[in-house]
Amino acid sequence: MIFLDFFGETETPRAILLPLSAGRRGGSGSVLSACRRLVFLLAALLSPLHAVAEARQQIDEAVHAYLAQRLQEEASRQGWQGLRFTHDSSPLSATAALPACSVPPQVSVSGDNPSLLARQRYSVHCPDQPGWTVAVVSQANVFLPVVHARTVIERGQTIGADQLKREELNIAKAPRGFFNDPDDVIGQGAKRRIRANQLITPALLGTPLLVRRGQRVTIVANQDGIAASAQGEALENGREGAVIRVKNLSSEKVIDAKVLEAGVVTSTFQ
Structure with a gap:
């Protein structure tokens, strides 16, 4: 007697008993025939399961x-x-x-x-x-490696590379946006205080401050082909393109000046 035990699609054990008494009476040919029938039956029983598994895969x-x-x-x-x-x-x-x-x-x-x-x-x-x-x-x-703050970044601070790191995040959990490349964040200004390990989102960033109130600045002017420069003091914070009040330290005169770059403003002769 051959005992065949297998699990179907529902993983419920099934058993089949196949008599081999005829094989004993008829010799090896009958045994071989019974084995062939067994193999055929096994293939017939298992092939649908294989097809189901393969289709699912x-x-x-x-x-x-x-x-x-x-x-x-x-x-x-x-x-x-x-x-x-x-x-x-x-x-x-x-x-x-x-x-x-x-x-x-x-x-x-x-x-x-x-x-x-x-x-x-x-x-x-x-x-x-x-x-x-x-x-x-x-x-x-x-999942993407996205930019986070490595350290605390204060409001108005220009963000440097050493203040950033990348950590992997499921971006479905970042509905306010994210940055994959630190170069897109470096050099920008923080609109508000950013905590260490906080995800950097576009809403946290703005144009960086190039001039801060109380800072010494260079005032440059160009009129009729004549260029001049003087030292001044910024009386207001300023981003690129902003017009702020600046005091000329030589004349003590307060002028309006446009921010060109970090620490540099421009004006015309008055």
Whole structure:
């Protein structure tokens, strides 16, 4: 007697008893025949399970490939570096009756939300088998190394490279935006106090202060081809292009001057 024990799709144990008494009576040929029948029966019983498992795997791989392509396109547009992603996918209908698809299944978006970061509904279709279509819900988890504050950054401070670091983040959890490249942050000014380890978002940044109240500045002027410069004191904070009040330290006269660069303002002869 041969005892065959296996697990079906529902993982419920099943057992089959096959008599081999005929094999004992009829010799090795009968035993061989019984073994062949056993192999055939085993293949017949397990092949649907294999097809189900393979179809389910094909669905996951098709969704993964679709997301990989879309995210690569988005990364190229945004200039993102260091992207990785995972996804959680669940078919909305049974896959038990599906045979394996002989070609890679095709994926299309069937939901209304085009965002790759949102939970999305897809339709997965096998082109060469009519009726082989499965609705799938999938959530992509997209991770990027993004810019955080390494140290406390005070309001109005111009941000330097040593004040920044990059840490990986699921960007779906950054609805206010983020920076993947520290160079996009370096040199900008902090609109408000930024905590150490805080994510840097666009709302935290502004044009940096190039001149601060009480700072010594160089006043340059150019009129009729004559250039001159003098030392002054800024009476107001100023960003690039701002017009602020500056006191000429030689004449004690207060003038309006336009901020050109860090510590430099311009005026005309009065």
